[in-house]
Amino acid sequence: MATTYRNCPRTGLQFDTEAEKLMRWNAVVGVVFLLIGGIMALFVILTRWPSVKLLPADQFYLVLTAHGVDMLLVWIIFFEMAVLYFASSTLLRCRLATPKWAWVQFWLMIVGAVMGNYAVLSGESSVMFTSYAPMQASPFFYLGLILFAVGALIGCFVFLGTLVVAKAEKTYEGSIPLVTFGALTACIIAIFTIASGAVILIPTLLWSVGIIKEIDPLMYRVVWWGMGHSSQQINVSAHVAIWYAIAAIAFGAKPLSEKVSRFAYFLYILFLQLACAHHLLSDPGLGSEWKVLNTSYFMYFAVMASMIHGFTVPGAIEAAQRKRGYNNGLFEWLRKAPWGNPAFSGMFISLVSFGFLGGISGVVLGTEQLNMLMHNTFYVPGHFHATVVSGTTLAFMALTYFLVPVLFKRELILPKMCALQPYVFGISMGVLSLVMMGAGTLGVSRRHWDMAFSGAPFQYEWPGAAYLMMGLTGIFGVIAVVGGAMFCLLIVGSLLFGKKLDEGKVTTERTPFPPNTVAANVSSTGSAEHVAVPGTMVLAMLLLVSFVLYYFVNWKYLSEVWGLS
Amino acid sequence: MSAILPPADRLWWKQPIDKIEWTWIMLAFTWAMIMFVMMIYWHINGKQNLSTETYKSTREMWTAKAEKFIAENTVRTETDQQIPVVKVAPGGDAYLTASLWKWWPILELEKGQTYKVHLYSMDYNHGFSLQPTNINIQVVPGYEHVVKMTPTQAGTFAIVCNEFCGIGHHSMLGRIYVK
Numbered sequence: 015m016a017t018t019y020r021n022c023p024r025t026g027l028q029f030d031t032e033a034e035k036l037m038r039w040n041a042v043v044g045v046v047f048l049l050i051g052g053i054m055a056l057f058v059i060l061t062r063w064p065s066v067k068l069l070p071a072d073q074f075y076l077v078l079t080a081h082g083v084d085m086l087l088v089w090i091i092f093f094e095m096a097v098l099y100f101a102s103s104t105l106l107r108c109r110l111a112t113p114k115w116a117w118v119q120f121w122l123m124i125v126g127a128v129m130g131n132y133a134v135l136s137g138e139s140s141v142m143f144t145s146y147a148p149m150q151a152s153p154f155f156y157l158g159l160i161l162f163a164v165g166a167l168i169g170c171f172v173f174l175g176t177l178v179v180a181k182a183e184k185t186y187e188g189s190i191p192l193v194t195f196g197a198l199t200a201c202i203i204a205i206f207t208i209a210s211g212a213v214i215l216i217p218t219l220l221w222s223v224g225i226i227k228e229i230d231p232l233m234y235r236v237v238w239w240g241m242g243h244s245s246q247q248i249n250v251s252a253h254v255a256i257w258y259a260i261a262a263i264a265f266g267a268k269p270l271s272e273k274v275s276r277f278a279y280f281l282y283i284l285f286l287q288l289a290c291a292h293h294l295l296s297d298p299g300l301g302s303e304w305k306v307l308n309t310s311y312f313m314y315f316a317v318m319a320s321m322i323h324g325f326t327v328p329g330a331i332e333a334a335q336r337k338r339g340y341n342n343g344l345f346e347w348l349r350k351a352p353w354g355n356p357a358f359s360g361m362f363i364s365l366v367s368f369g370f371l372g373g374i375s376g377v378v379l380g381t382e383q384l385n386m387l388m389h390n391t392f393y394v395p396g397h398f399h400a401t402v403v404s405g406t407t408l409a410f411m412a413l414t415y416f417l418v419p420v421l422f423k424r425e426l427i428l429p430k431m432c433a434l435q436p437y438v439f440g441i442s443m444g445v446l447s448l449v450m451m452g453a454g455t456l457g458v459s460r461r462h463w464d465m466a467f468s469g470a471p472f473q474y475e476w477p478g479a480a481y482l483m484m485g486l487t488g489i490f491g492v493i494a495v496v497g498g499a500m501f502c503l504l505i506v507g508s509l510l511f512g513k514k515l516d517e518g519k520v521t522t523e524r525t526p527f528p529p530n531t532v533a534a535n536v537s538s539t540g541s542a543e544h545v546a547v548p549g550t551m552v553l554a555m556l557l558l559v560s561f562v563l564y565y566f567v568n569w570k571y572l573s574e575v576w577g578l579s
Numbered sequence: 580m581s582a583i584l585p586p587a588d589r590l591w592w593k594q595p596i597d598k599i600e601w602t603w604i605m606l607a608f609t610w611a612m613i614m615f616v617m618m619i620y621w622h623i624n625g626k627q628n629l630s631t632e633t634y635k636s637t638r639e640m641w642t643a644k645a646e647k648f649i650a651e652n653t654v655r656t657e658t659d660q661q662i663p664v665v666k667v668a669p670g671g672d673a674y675l676t677a678s679l680w681k682w683w684p685i686l687e688l689e690k691g692q693t694y695k696v697h698l699y700s701m702d703y704n705h706g707f708s709l710q711p712t713n714i715n716i717q718v719v720p721g722y723e724h725v726v727k728m729t730p731t732q733a734g735t736f737a738i739v740c741n742e743f744c745g746i747g748h749h750s751m752l753g754r755i756y757v758k
Binding site for chain 1: 581582583584585586588589591592594596597599600602603604606607608610611612614615617618619621622625626628629630631633659660662681693698702703704706708709710711712713714715717718719720721722724726727728729730731737739740741742743744745746747748749750751752754
């Protein structure tokens with residue numbers, strides 16, 4: 015079977031036909047699971063909203079488990095598979111390695127996801143996403159996750175194989191693009207993640223069918239988080255790569271410095287996974303030195319890396335805009351940005367939310383002693399809705415707006431609604447994370463059905479502010495679900511009813527990177543033609559000041575609680 | 580379109596880094612070091628550090644200790660369930676059992692005194708969430724965790740379970756009195 019290539023007439027990107035099909039299907043299935051997870055989200059939020067309290071306890075824990083699995087794993091990893099194929103075969107202009115294995119990836123992940131969902135929805139596996147042993151789910155739950163992970167692992171190897179193919183067939187010169195480098199970082203972290211998952215889920219599966227007698231609960235937590243937290247680090251690497259990609263696509267922005275951005279990714283590879291310890295800071299049996307070293311990503315080098323990306327992405331946009339003449343004052347470049355383009359607005363809201371809400375709260379939550387103020391409270395989901403939803407999911411949504419015409423060859427329907435959607439989703443999700451963290455600061459538990467403790471031997475009355483925060487969680491949660499539903503509607507609607515676009519020329523010959531095009535020229539990097547980026551520096555300083563203040567406010571809170579030693 | 584194209588300058592790693600970027604990198608690095616040192620500083624000078632004293636234990640070993648503690652120190656019982664209220668000697672050990680779905684017994688402590696509170700779970704993971712103080716500690720089955728606590732306020736405190744432990748999770752509420 016000969017490989018064919020299509021040249022997109024709108025972007026000049028070249029797609030291996032088979033890889034393109036895989037990207038489309040992985041993205042579509044991802045969006046389907048986003049829809050399922052979103053329906054679950056609505057039930058979760060309507061139950062935790064104290065004045066609504068929709069579902070009974072058993073159904074609440076069931077939909078909460080499904081929401082966690084479908085959102086944190088299924089939707090995101092399906093989409094990431096599409097990103098990996100895009101960042102390798104499309105950006106390197108080469109054929110996809112072993113497309114048949116890539117289809118094995120796709121089908122195994124489908125089988126795994128369906129099996130996992132079946133296990134949860136049949137009511138046998140309401141164990142939450144974390145499934146802490148000795149609480150036991152049905153064997154299909156673990157088996158589903160294992161098959162899903164094996165599928166993802168195959169996808170990672172197809173990605174790596176494609177890098178090898180590109181290098182061997184000399185489809186590019188020099189180094190891989192920065193976005194591909196980011197995807198490679200995500201892929202390396204994914205392999206670590208899946209290995210940890212295998213180490214813990216395979217014995218747990220054997221335990222659930224009675225072959226192994228006991229799983230040590232603490233060992234389970236330590237190794238499980240090697241998968242559970244690392245899988246979110248894949249997202250960080252992937253969505254940062256998407257920020258760079260959208261900045262490049264929407265503005266022709268070039269990285270301020272290839273060296274700095276790649277070094278920051280390299281720090282991710284070295285240190286990011288240590289953050290698995292974030293979930294174990296209030297556990298027995300682990301030493302303080304272990305906790306301090308790991309939770310700080312070995313002296314906060316991965317936080318430094320994120321702060322660098324948080325600077326270089328808007329910096330690249332500012333430099334590109336200033337070159338276009340938006341040079342007035344500190345922020346004209348930002349004011350005159352294409353705020354009506356959902357790919358840009360989604361990306362920028364994702365960047366700001368991830369930095370200000372997700373990043374700062376994550377570091378505070380992951381500080382050894384401060385963790386005791388928030389461990390297992392509503393603060394935790396508040397934090398990760400700012401990272402995984404406002405950060406990752408919104409970045410993926412933004413990229414999807416770009417992909418619909420390019421990959422699916424359809425025009426977006428209802429362009430005004432498309433322009434609105436990132437704001438509805440992004441802003442409500444930002445407020446949602448804030449009020450969730452507020453409730454957590456007041457002690458409200460996560461994964462808890464009843465703030466009134468019905469059936470308990472005594473009563474405990476939460477502060478009135480906690481009820482206020484939970485009410486706001488309900489309101490903004492519902493708006494966020496509406497924002498998510500808008501996205502699913504717009505994308506599915508565009509794929510079905512959007513105006514068909516010219517698909518471009520399909521050939522059996524690969525087209526190399528065009529020499530001396532505008533694109534090739536602007537990619538010369540370095541400081542020689544550097545433009546100053548004072549606006550970005552102001553934004554970055556604002557982040558740093560908020561970070562420092564919030565960090566020390568929490569130490570103040572900690573100093574006021576009971577003495578512990 | 581450069582972040583999605585191979586760098587045009589093949590020797591990109593030889594290009595100098597701009598001053599403004601260096602400034603930000605050094606600021607980020609300095610802040611990272613401050614945060615790292617802060618955790619160590621708190622271990623030396625802070626009054627809130629989680630104990631790491633932990634023992635592997637079994638249900639039988641734990642039950643023997645916990646029952647002896649309750650039998651010797653109970654001052655009264657409360658509620659229909661006859662939950663023992665146990666007065667802990669200042670500086671003494673208290674044994675608090677988490678199980679589906681109760682915290683057992685009720686502890687009675689004195690403000691300003693330090694106690695060694697032993698936490699143990701009989702079945703699943705549970706979460707010790709002391710409210711409204713808001714101290715949260717994971718309780719992992721099989722591991723006896725000895726936490727030294729010094730109450731700083733008098734009053735009635737609730738222990739909420741904040742680790743999901745099954746259908747009755749929301750009803751798992753315990754109590755500590757501080758006089």
